[in-house]
Amino acid sequence: MFIEVTRSLLVGFGGTLSLFLLTLLFALPLGLLICFGSMSRLNIIKTPIRLFIWFIRGTPLMLQLLVVYYGPGILLGNNIWGSRDTGRFLAALVAFAINYSCYFSEIFRGGIQSIPAGQYEAGQVLGMTKGQIFRRIILLQVIKRIVPPISNEIITLVKDTSLARVIAVYEIIWHGQAFIKSAGIIWPLFYTAVFYLLFSGLLTILFGRIEKKLGYFR
Amino acid sequence: MTILDVKNLKKGFGGTSVLKDISFSMDEGQVVSIIGSSGSGKTTLLRCLNFLEMPDSGVIRVKDETLFDSSVPETFGEESIRRKRLHFGMVFQSFNLFPQYTALENVCLAPTLRASETGETPDQIRDRGRELLRQMGLSDREGNYPHQLSGGQQQRVAIARALALHPDILCFDEPTSALDPELTGEVLRVIRSLAEKRTTMIIVTHEMAFARDVADTVIFMDHGVIEEQGPAAQVIGNPQMERTKQFLSSYTK
Numbered sequence: 001m002f003i004e005v006t007r008s009l010l011v012g013f014g015g016t017l018s019l020f021l022l023t024l025l026f027a028l029p030l031g032l033l034i035c036f037g038s039m040s041r042l043n044i045i046k047t048p049i050r051l052f053i054w055f056i057r058g059t060p061l062m063l064q065l066l067v068v069y070y071g072p073g074i075l076l077g078n079n080i081w082g083s084r085d086t087g088r089f090l091a092a093l094v095a096f097a098i099n100y101s102c103y104f105s106e107i108f109r110g111g112i113q114s115i116p117a118g119q120y121e122a123g124q125v126l127g128m129t130k131g132q133i134f135r136r137i138i139l140l141q142v143i144k145r146i147v148p149p150i151s152n153e154i155i156t157l158v159k160d161t162s163l164a165r166v167i168a169v170y171e172i173i174w175h176g177q178a179f180i181k182s183a184g185i186i187w188p189l190f191y192t193a194v195f196y197l198l199f200s201g202l203l204t205i206l207f208g209r210i211e212k213k214l215g216y217f218r
Numbered sequence: 219m220t221i222l223d224v225k226n227l228k229k230g231f232g233g234t235s236v237l238k239d240i241s242f243s244m245d246e247g248q249v250v251s252i253i254g255s256s257g258s259g260k261t262t263l264l265r266c267l268n269f270l271e272m273p274d275s276g277v278i279r280v281k282d283e284t285l286f287d288s289s290v291p292e293t294f295g296e297e298s299i300r301r302k303r304l305h306f307g308m309v310f311q312s313f314n315l316f317p318q319y320t321a322l323e324n325v326c327l328a329p330t331l332r333a334s335e336t337g338e339t340p341d342q343i344r345d346r347g348r349e350l351l352r353q354m355g356l357s358d359r360e361g362n363y364p365h366q367l368s369g370g371q372q373q374r375v376a377i378a379r380a381l382a383l384h385p386d387i388l389c390f391d392e393p394t395s396a397l398d399p400e401l402t403g404e405v406l407r408v409i410r411s412l413a414e415k416r417t418t419m420i421i422v423t424h425e426m427a428f429a430r431d432v433a434d435t436v437i438f439m440d441h442g443v444i445e446e447q448g449p450a451a452q453v454i455g456n457p458q459m460e461r462t463k464q465f466l467s468s469y470t471k
Contacts, residue, residue, distance in 0.1 A: 124300075
């Protein structure tokens with residue numbers, strides 16, 4: 001039984017993992033884009049972006065999942081996601097990517113704005129272009145500063161993927177819970193914690209390494 | 219030969235005018251020291267020369283080139299300003315070294331980025347960087363990161379970094395104000411040796427004795443105007459204006 005459960009949970013964890021990785025893949029660059037928008041000097045860009053961030057951060061992710069999945073069907077009269085598993089997975093991915101990109105964008109903004117003006121000015125008086133200043137001077141300093149908050153957010157994401165269950169995305173909790181109905185046992189559900197713990201432990205080690213690697217300067 | 223000519227420079231922030239009609243000029247190889255109390259506009263003047271602030275009006279000419287003329291809008295463009303900045307080197311009060319680069323990398327970064335325009339090879343840039351650090355007495359520190367250096371060493375790296383682009387005029391914005399007296403000495407020695415090599419410099423400083431020794435001309439600024447200017451020994455040793463006397467007497471107390 002234990003082996004059967006482990007095998008099933010591993011399949012579920014595959015779903016968790018792919019949702020996690022794909023969310024990161026889209027949310028990190030999207031977050032940077034939103035971050036630049038939220039720092040724009042043009043109010044016509046900045047204001048809607050800030051409002052959007054407020055909206056996304058101010059409502060529960062679970063609600064956003066439901067809106068993204070059911071919203072188009074209610075508004076347009078046809079469900080653009082289809083009724084198959086991949087459609088639900090895609091809807092979940094869209095909701096997660098949007099949600100996390102907003103959180104990431106605020107972390108990026110904080111990181112960029114924490115770099116002293118003197119760093120930009122030193123680059124300017126040395127005749128560097130804006131792009132050179134950002135890539136050669138600012139970027140690495142920003143990365144160093146945002147590793148701790150970003151790793152925090154990423155570890156939260158690992159566990160938040162379980163929310164996808166509300167639109168029946170087959171991730172690990174869904175698989176664990178299935179044993180309650182099929183076999184009348186609840187321990188597989190609790191057993192899922194081991195998978196989360198191992199994976200977040202791995203991430204903790206990884207981010208620790210990155211922090212150490214960037215520790216050569218202050 | 220006149221290297222810098224500033225005419226009727228004005229700059230305000232919001233409603234406050236910080237520079238009210240500044241005019242002065244200096245010759246190549248000269249050292250000009252700007253003194254005055256905090257808020258007198260000294261730093262703003264330097265920042266205008268480096269285009270870290272855009273002057274509201276006036277003219278800035280270096281050699282025979284008009285860098286800025288408020289009546290000629292073509293002189294305001296972002297790209298042209300970037301090039302014009304290269305006439306000036308700038309050494310900041312807070313050093314502003316790039317923390318992720320070693321001392322040598324700090325010095326070589328900007329010349330490396332400009333290599334396509336100057337035609338310098340990486341070897342030439344590195345050799346020159348090493349030579350500059352040697353002049354600053356930092357040969358054994360080229361591989362150190364800024365946080366591994368004392369304030370005085372960091373400021374000397376910053377001076378080498380500014381010199382690496384061969385500026386016509388090197389500007390110092392209170393270069394020793396963030397340093398304790400011991401470290402101040404080593405930075406002032408380096409600036410003095412640059413003066414002996416006839417480096418054209420504008421130095422904003424609170425070190426009166428140093429200004430008198432090293433500067434050819436001293437400019438005393440007060441409330442955004444040049445209150446008095448002249449030979450260093452005269453302005454500091456025998457000031458004519460009442461306000462200058464007042465200011466300098468606060469140093470002898």
